[in-house]
Amino acid sequence: MQYQGTKPLVEMRDISIAFGGIKAVDDVSIDLRPGEVVGLLGHNGAGKSTLIKILSGAYKPDAGEIYVNGEHADIGSPRDAKRYGIETIYQTLALADNIDAAGNIFLGREKLTPYGTLDDAAMESETRKVMARLNPHFRRFKEPVKALSGGQRQSVAIARAIYFNARVLIMDEPTAALGPAETQQVADLVLQLKKEGIGIFLISHDIHDVFGLADRVSVMKNGKLVGSANVTDVTQDEVLGMIILGRCPPGATPGPGAS
Amino acid sequence: MAMNAPIVTTAPPPSVSSGSLLSKLEIDLRMLGMLAALAVIWIGFDILSSGFFLTPRNLWNLSVQTASIAVMSTGMVLIIVTRNIDLSVGAILGVVGMIIGVAQVRWLPAWLGLEHWLTAPLAVLLAVLIGGAIGLFQGWLIAYLAIPSFIVTLGGLLVWRGAAWWVTAGQTIAPMDTRFKALGGGVEGALGATATWIIAALACGLIVVALGLARRRRVRFGFPVRPGWADAVLAAVACAVVLGAAFIANSYPLPAGTARRWAEANGIAWPEGGLFIPHGVALPVMIAVIVGLFMTFIARRRRFGRYVFAIGGNPEAAELSGINTRWALMKVFGLMGVLCGISACISTARLNAATNAAGTLDELYVIASAVIGGTSLAGGVGTIAGAMLGALVMQSLQSGMVLLGVDTPLQNIVVGAVLVLAVWVDGLYRRRIK
Numbered sequence: 115m116q117y118q119g120t121k122p123l124v125e126m127r128d129i130s131i132a133f134g135g136i137k138a139v140d141d142v143s144i145d146l147r148p149g150e151v152v153g154l155l156g157h158n159g160a161g162k163s164t165l166i167k168i169l170s171g172a173y174k175p176d177a178g179e180i181y182v183n184g185e186h187a188d189i190g191s192p193r194d195a196k197r198y199g200i201e202t203i204y205q206t207l208a209l210a211d212n213i214d215a216a217g218n219i220f221l222g223r224e225k226l227t228p229y230g231t232l233d234d235a236a237m238e239s240e241t242r243k244v245m246a247r248l249n250p251h252f253r254r255f256k257e258p259v260k261a262l263s264g265g266q267r268q269s270v271a272i273a274r275a276i277y278f279n280a281r282v283l284i285m286d287e288p289t290a291a292l293g294p295a296e297t298q299q300v301a302d303l304v305l306q307l308k309k310e311g312i313g314i315f316l317i318s319h320d321i322h323d324v325f326g327l328a329d330r331v332s333v334m335k336n337g338k339l340v341g342s343a344n345v346t347d348v349t350q351d352e353v354l355g356m357i358i359l360g361r362c363p364p365g366a367t368p369g370p371g372a373s
Numbered sequence: 374m375a376m377n378a379p380i381v382t383t384a385p386p387p388s389v390s391s392g393s394l395l396s397k398l399e400i401d402l403r404m405l406g407m408l409a410a411l412a413v414i415w416i417g418f419d420i421l422s423s424g425f426f427l428t429p430r431n432l433w434n435l436s437v438q439t440a441s442i443a444v445m446s447t448g449m450v451l452i453i454v455t456r457n458i459d460l461s462v463g464a465i466l467g468v469v470g471m472i473i474g475v476a477q478v479r480w481l482p483a484w485l486g487l488e489h490w491l492t493a494p495l496a497v498l499l500a501v502l503i504g505g506a507i508g509l510f511q512g513w514l515i516a517y518l519a520i521p522s523f524i525v526t527l528g529g530l531l532v533w534r535g536a537a538w539w540v541t542a543g544q545t546i547a548p549m550d551t552r553f554k555a556l557g558g559g560v561e562g563a564l565g566a567t568a569t570w571i572i573a574a575l576a577c578g579l580i581v582v583a584l585g586l587a588r589r590r591r592v593r594f595g596f597p598v599r600p601g602w603a604d605a606v607l608a609a610v611a612c613a614v615v616l617g618a619a620f621i622a623n624s625y626p627l628p629a630g631t632a633r634r635w636a637e638a639n640g641i642a643w644p645e646g647g648l649f650i651p652h653g654v655a656l657p658v659m660i661a662v663i664v665g666l667f668m669t670f671i672a673r674r675r676r677f678g679r680y681v682f683a684i685g686g687n688p689e690a691a692e693l694s695g696i697n698t699r700w701a702l703m704k705v706f707g708l709m710g711v712l713c714g715i716s717a718c719i720s721t722a723r724l725n726a727a728t729n730a731a732g733t734l735d736e737l738y739v740i741a742s743a744v745i746g747g748t749s750l751a752g753g754v755g756t757i758a759g760a761m762l763g764a765l766v767m768q769s770l771q772s773g774m775v776l777l778g779v780d781t782p783l784q785n786i787v788v789g790a791v792l793v794l795a796v797w798v799d800g801l802y803r804r805r806i807k
Binding site: 170171172191192193196202204206207208209210211212213217221222223224226230231232235236238239258 | 590591593594596670673674675676679680682683685686687689690691692693694695696753754
């Protein structure tokens with residue numbers, strides 16, 4: 115394995131969570147190394163988003179532990195996750211529609227003036243810088259994000275995740291609502307961030323999306339981990355078999371959910 | 374990215390010339406519409422009352438009558454912005470008014486003696502503390518126990534109204550401390566001509582400085598700025614409004630009897646034609662203006678205000694951003710309680726009595742003011758200034774009809790119909806710009 119030597123950036127060990135008796139995530143372990151892209155695959159309802167929401171602090175697991183840089187991490191809220199450098203781009207984007215781009219990017223982490231008031235000018239200035247990198251045509255800094263197009267909203271959500279020097283980036287279906295050109299742009303961004311040493315969890319139900327970008331894939335089915343594999347060790351068909359049938363091919367490390 | 378995607382136009386499309394002028398001034402079209410509606414109401418009533426409506430005296434009284442509702446409407450904006458409602462504000466006003474009434478008439482005199490200078494400040498402090506405590510308690514039920522705000526405050530309406538009755542078993546408490554009474558306006562509750570002009574001048578200075586600083590800040594960051602003339606026009610209009618209001622307040626003289634007493638007390642000979650001693654701005658109006666500025670500052674310049682709007686725009690996103698949404702929500706209700714306490718002081722002082730019926734139906738006027746002022750019940754949208762203007766529109770309708778001798782039931786019918794009409798027109802406007 116190409117990342118075998120490096121210490122895992124993030125390790126989720128034996129994570130379980132249940133909602134009203136249904137085990138949404140059942141004893142799942144995954145890990146991520148610096149500069150690595152791990153694709154998390156599975157059907158809708160396989161538990162991918164739930165697992166990732168535990169890492170981003172939105173849910174508290176019933177059992178299991180999270181380690182960041184080898185040290186036990188206590189993540190009880192989104193704020194905690196951000197303190198560990200874990201940033202998330204949610205499938206719904208999670209933008210406050212009535213607030214402008216700068217307001218959204220700095221939401222919960224506002225820049226303040228020495229008098230304790232919001233430093234809107236400084237936040238707009240930083241927003242202009244980060245958006246110039248992500249989306250050079252972006253001009254609508256003063257408008258609520260409700261008025262923006264899907265791609266523009268997406269770049270605001272991405273800007274919010276990468277502005278604060280994320281070490282771990284979680285992307286939940288980042289291209290689900292995008293056209294081909296925008297999808298390519300997200301792919302370029304993933305490769306660029308990978309080069310900067312950021313670890314990325316890429317969640318998708320589309321294996322073509324993932325295969326081009328990921329170093330490894332982990333597949334979930336019915337809340338359980340079917341297995342994990344380097345993308346070089348398995349074929350797309352084999353991964354499809356993992357997703358649909360839960361069958362673990364010889365090139366993959368089987369998990370508790372393998373049949 | 375995405376420049377080929379369909380772009381939603383948000384600029385107001387109609388009439389190119391006025392649209393571009395307004396966009397240069399960056400003036401909210403909605404606010405302008407409200408001002409126009411207010412102008413129509415005022416001029417209409419003035420014509421119908423053959424010139425009685427737009428007299429300094431009537432406008433001065435109108436401003437005093439608006440103060441209590443206007444103060445509470447600023448808090449209601451934040452509550453509705455977070456997708457909640459507060460039906461208990463009138464009842465909180467009632468119970469706080471009763472408690473500070475009893476405090477002034479029974480408790481404090483027993484301790485300090487009658488008409489002690491500390492009575493008024495202590496009564497106000499008590500009002501703010503009790504109002505704030507009630508608000509925080511209701512906010513805790515709503516935010517941490519997840520009981521819908523409609524239910525908590527509907528229950529609160531009954532509880533606090535009942536409590537107001539309970540304080541003195543229904544007895545009315547009067548009269549209030551003399552210094553406290555000034556908070557309600559009236560002859561002793563106005564600033565006088567000199568202070569009014571000084572405050573107006575200071576306000577004009579602040580407007581110019583604030584616009585200048587905002588402009589310099591944007592220039593320093595290299596952002597686009599309004600053309601210089603647009604800033605100048607804005608400053609000129611704002612200063613004209615301030616000075617005009619001061620002029621009107623100073624055109625309303627004290628009644629002859631009061632003026633004569635004042636002259637005698639100050640050793641001034643009473644001339645043949647009487648003395649023209651202006652009221653100046655009323656104290657409750659000054660309080661409302663300060664509350665409005667403070668709440669606007671909180672809503673626009675402070676982190677808390679940003680969180681309130683974010684929660685209203687997308688509660689889940691606010692939570693995922695790491696905002697402590699529950700604590701923010703609890704604080705919003707606490708703030709509303711404090712404002713109810715301030716309004717309780719104003720209305721108790723104005724009435725010069727505490728009654729358990731004070732503030733009855735105020736919750737509806739406060740909510741109506743916020744909604745007429747452009748606060749969206751869907752959450753996330755609303756301005757403090759709009760709500761205060763809404764309060765002024767409501768009160769103008771009411772006192773205009775009183776002036777015309779319209780029967781009380783008909784007054785209620787008109788106010789109710791106007792509320793529905795205003796929200797309908799606002800909905801049309803919002804759909805148009807989308």
